[in-house]
Amino acid sequence: MPIELLPHLRLLKHSLPTMRLVPSVHSSRAIPILSLVFPFKLRYNALGPQFCNQLRVQRLSTRPFRPRAGSSSEFSRGGRDRGGEVRASKSLIDDEAELSDWVSELSKTGSFRGRIASDDDGLDDRGRGRGKIIDRSGERNRDSFAMKRRRESDSDEFREPSRGRARNSFESRKRDSFATNTRKESGSDDFRQPSRGRTGNSFETRNRDSSATKMRRESDSGDRSRGRSSNSFDSRNSQGTKRFDSRYNGGDSFQRTSSGMGNRQRKLKQSSDDDDEESGERSRGRISNSFDSRNSQGTKRFDSRYSGGDLSFQRTTSGMGNRQRKLKQSSDDDDSGDDDDSGNDDEELQSLRVGFQDLLSEDTDEESDEEEGDDEVLKKSRGSLFGMDKEVIPNNTPSSPGKSGSYLSETRFDQCSLSPLSLKGIKDAGYEKMTMVQEATLPVILKGKDVMAKAKTGTGKTVAFLLPSIEIVSKSPAASLDQKRTPISVLIICPTRELATQAATEANTLLKYHPSIGVQVVIGGTRLALEQKRMQANPCQILVATPGRLRDHIENTAGFATRLMGVKVLVLDEADHLLDMGFRKEIERIIAAVPKQRQTLLFSATVPQEVRQICHIALKKDHEFINAVEEGSEDTHSQVRQMHMVAPLDKHFPLLYVLLKDHIADNVDYKILVFCTTAMVTKLVADLLGELNLNVREIHSRKPQSYRTRVSDEFRKSKGLILVTSDVSARGVDYPDVTLVIQVGVPSGREQYIHRLGRTGRKGKEGEGILLLAPWEEYFLSTIKELPITKASVPSIDPDTKKKVEEMLSRVEMKNKESAYQAWLGYYNSNKNVGRDKHRLVELANEFSRSMGLDNPPAIPKLVLGKMGLRNIPGLRTK
């Protein structure tokens, strides 16, 4: 029976005539066949430039294809790699645990084909099989696997109630400095739109307003928070202080506020559905209670507990915004099962990425569509800054708010040329002033320029790209009434499911008064068919997607490729992550599927040089790079205290326990993220902390999406909770009021360290970060040497604590320890520094095994060891 070969060609050009193959060809084979026909990108060019244009491969290189290990493009492969390349919509191994299950299955059946073949529907199982294995040795395998991983590393967010402690002296400082700065800043008349009710935009008016504004800012993160902040602010001043001795640093005394709030002893609520729901309820109750009590808190003075007295700073408590946003996401996402697509994990990806940087493409961008529109507003507001073609540095003059560390600018949204409907939505969201990055990017984006923007974590980048995108859609002609064919005007790509959901939620908030503009999210871990139905039932002009699922729709959803031809704005959130090797091919494909004449926006908190070099894959030559990080400032927040601790591996578990207990004792509204190296190590740590009776949840790629969504939501709303997580939560997730981020083990890189740390200290709030390393991981410190991270002394572990941890470790299921061991080995095996010396690596892995209380390291299937390049290394046990 003839079947359409089209989806893949449509990806190139929807108007291509339908090509039919006879006899029957399964659609999943279409790309291999295409790849045979066009094994190189260049072959498209061989068809002639005109045809090339029609095929919409303009963004791909026109240079002769040079095969590069691990970096060949979709159309550049022939032969054995096709299987991995032509990923069907299923069949990806989610992480090392799934791998481990799979391998056990294989060991039992002796079949290497079974699962792959069935999943891949007969595709090249050899190549695919390799892609699935945690094979750090082969470039191709890494590439293929990493691509899968990368498709959805994962994270999470949402707004919600603020913690008292967040508002602090830092805020007060900001207020003071704002008061001064307003005069200077406000003179700039940044934008056209007259302010509501004060069209005079007079200097005096603004200055008079400044104190009111300050207070408003206290609550500006949520409409429901108004009033609260001022209460907390007042009451804060009437509090006493309490003196504590430093317990880690031998006598460093410090003061803390006596908050009057007892140290709530929370019982562990582990993750059964019922428990989750119940604890969710408890959390909600807690929030309001804690909020009330928060108002009776006072200042806390800390000296550094871990590192001597030099880090002393003040904290005060106050309630910042308490935006209670409901997730507008379709419940379909939650309960539609996890049968589709992969729940890939960044930790895997990161581990596989080593060495990829060397392989970055040197493809050139051919286009340079200049748009030299006259932009009075822009010039007026930003002086010559926005006239710069390349790099734009926001106006962080010494007296500007930016210099004082604020994430907010002095420009109100209602001073900008935004539609009244958007302004209403913004107001309802509780936003009044733009953040620095919003202020810097909005006029440039509205001007139609491509933008790459860098701004610190938690400073409102999502709104920065959503708002102008919404404006662009609202000014476009009304969409077609044919629902299936409603063009997608804005396509937003996020690396993780949680991040995509979060962005869609934010979009919904901003779209509150734009009834004619719809937003949808398509992510892995949910049923493709359900998404297809939903998209048909509710047409949308804004689509938020994870790369892998987007590709599934391009290939499998009728009419979808055509809808993408309407894209006017393409956004890559966490752009550096999307553009590095793991996602790169997916992104190239997506770029090939959207019109060349579009605007592209790249946002991230980190933009490494390599990404600057390859950003032309997505951006026009004349794009503007807007760096909202003040000159001379680090990429991390100054109000987040960063420390590292170096201790032997066998101390890590008890140390973690001590650190958590201490933080909990000092912070009644604690909210802690513990990052672990891999999904299975995450599971192990969560199990252990659960046994130790801490209130803990876990999130990683081994968990079904519905569970992830639920836990993520719970953590967002809760206080008094620890979330143990893999890198699925590293980027973008906007959990409000995280008090501490602990990173156990070396992060996969500098960027990952920054993004993980960025889960605390959001929206100008304070936070703490502790990086716990083994001595042989200390090398990592040189990669973050420009960051203000100080060495902390290691707290002593009393014998009782040690014994308790050992006892609780013995209760953790053996299979979880086995999985953790194998995952640990895989992670460090792919680490350039640690994995180079395989003998040493195995010694260290066995040290890790002993730290879990095991006398003998768990046996690992030969097949897996082979794939890791670890066969015959002494010290490993095989099965």
Ligand SMILES: Nc1ncnc2c1ncn2[C@@H]1O[C@H](COP(=O)(O)OP(=O)(O)OP(=O)(O)O)[C@@H](O)[C@H]1O
């Ligand atoms: N103008 C504004 N005023 C107050 N709050 C804002 C404003 N814009 C955004 N926010 C809030 O700031 C928080 C952080 O925003 P967002 O998650 O977009 O940060 P980000 O810069 O993307 O962080 P990351 O780099 O971690 O992804 C969110 O809770 C968001 O609702």
